[in-house]
Amino acid sequence: MKIFPVFIPHFGCPFRCIYCNQKFITKIEEPFFDDIKNRIENFCKNNSGIEKEIAFFGGTFTRLSKDEQRKCFELIKPFETEISGIRISTRPDSINNEILTFCKENNIKTIELGIQSFDDDVLTASHRGYDAKTALKSCELIKSYKFNLGVQLMPGLPKFSANSLKNTINSTIDAAPHFVRIYPTIVLSGTELENIFKSGKYLPLTMEEAIRTTSQMIQRFEEKNIKIIKVGLHSDIEEKYIVAGPYHHAFGELVRAEILKNKILKDFEDKTLMISSSDVSLFKGFNSKMLNDLKQRTKLKNIPIKISSKLEKNRFLFTDKQPDYIW
């Protein structure tokens, strides 16, 4: 699936959420419709034969007036036959039967809900304005209308705890969305969270905690066949806008390395470790962090490695074959 994003920063939002600054995330302050026809045309040309959606991201689409929504649909009408549908992001408290009927009538196929947490303490402390029950009901309603449902989650918000994580994982599994995005909370400048952080009343997750938490979520979701389509904020946010929190340009890779490491440790045998050629960067990247963790946990000085181009990414096995390398 290829997505052409049209950003509508904070448009339709009932208020500014404490952690959100779309200006820094999307790098625009106003919807950028200039030249949109040409840009979408190129997108369609470059992705012919591939399933495509045009997405309205960065605001609360279903809280725009119907006229404003119609204007958005008009913009992309010329491409109706080339795309499989429209994707929008919105809030769980901005969904009802009338809204979903309007979405259905206008070729919306995928709805992403910025739920962030299914824990009432976290939602209250983060002033989200809805509770976990509302979030779950919205998921059910969206699925009953046969939209593709995406859920966005933010571990590490105020009042985040082992218990809130458990609630969020379990409720997400109950909601059974088609896909999930996970964004560990980052303190961005110009947000209310920055003030709370600077007053000493909030601490974001450390990088280690964020990696551990995110890998735990992914493993539980993937066991239930819930797809993960994005992990961590995108890599080109300017660092000057990041006040605190576990931001890394390759956060997703760090998490994948953690998951693979845990699986290897679980099945560990004192033999040659055969890994996929696609995973070499996970072992050797980030100053060989994963490799060093493995050695530390197994108390081995070196690990015999065989690299296979036939082994799928994120797969491994232990073998009696001679190693290619001693790492």
Ligand code: SF4
């Ligand atoms: S998190 Fe979503 S609803 Fe809140 S301000 Fe940002 S875009 Fe709007």
